[in-house]
Amino acid sequence: MADRQRENTGPLDNPVVPQAEAFYPSALRRIQVFMIAVAILTATLGARFVGRASALGFICGCFVAGLNFYWLKSGVNAFAEKATANPADDASPRPSARRILLRFLARYVLMAAVAYVILNSYPAGLRGFFVGLLLPVAAIACELVYEVYTELYLRVWRVGR
Numbered sequence: 001m002a003d004r005q006r007e008n009t010g011p012l013d014n015p016v017v018p019q020a021e022a023f024y025p026s027a028l029r030r031i032q033v034f035m036i037a038v039a040i041l042t043a044t045l046g047a048r049f050v051g052r053a054s055a056l057g058f059i060c061g062c063f064v065a066g067l068n069f070y071w072l073k074s075g076v077n078a079f080a081e082k083a084t085a086n087p088a089d090d091a092s093p094r095p096s097a098r099r100i101l102l103r104f105l106a107r108y109v110l111m112a113a114v115a116y117v118i119l120n121s122y123p124a125g126l127r128g129f130f131v132g133l134l135l136p137v138a139a140i141a142c143e144l145v146y147e148v149y150t151e152l153y154l155r156v157w158r159v160g161r
Contacts, residue, residue, distance in 0.1 A: 023150070027143060028073070034139035034146075035066055039132075046128065057118055057125025061132020064114050068107045069136050075103050 039062040047055035078100050111133065118126050 027147070030146065031136070031139045031143050032069075034142040035062075035069070035135055038138045038142065039066075039135055042138075050128070051124070053122060053124035054128035054131075057122070057128030058132040059128075060114060060118065060125070061129040062135045063132075064111055064129075065133045065135040068111065068133075071103060071107050075100055078103075 039059070043055050043059050043062070046058050082097065082100065115126065115129060118129050
């Protein structure tokens with residue numbers, strides 16, 4: 001009976017957990033690298049096969065999407081810091097809830113303003129702009145494929161040994 005209890009101690013004793021703790025925190029950095037790679041590759045191919053106007057709109061969309069992703073990350077971090085902060089601890093100033101909300105809203109105002117400018121000045125690039133806004137989705141899909149590949153590779157490698 002004692003042997004069974006030792007075997008079934010829970011996920012904290014699983015030898016995979018230390019590897020996961022080293023692997024998953026770098027996922028955000030990998031997503032950012034995938035965003036840059038996908039943007040460069042797609043803009044190059046788009047300029048070649050779709051046209052320069054759409055590629056320019058795509059680059060603007062990628063820039064706004066990257067900025068949006070950064071602001072979202074910092075906004076979520078600020079919100080989490082505010083939500084978990086001890087009110088008695090005044091060691092570091094934290095942003096106010098109003099400022100966090102304004103930063104979230106500013107992201108959408110920026111996207112709408114850039115879309116408006118592109119629509120009025122260069123309507124041929126609007127389609128590329130909207131496709132460029134999907135850049136984080138493509139980068140997250142790349143991260144998903146990377147994580148599945150890594151897990152399958154490690155599982156096969158561990159079983160094979």
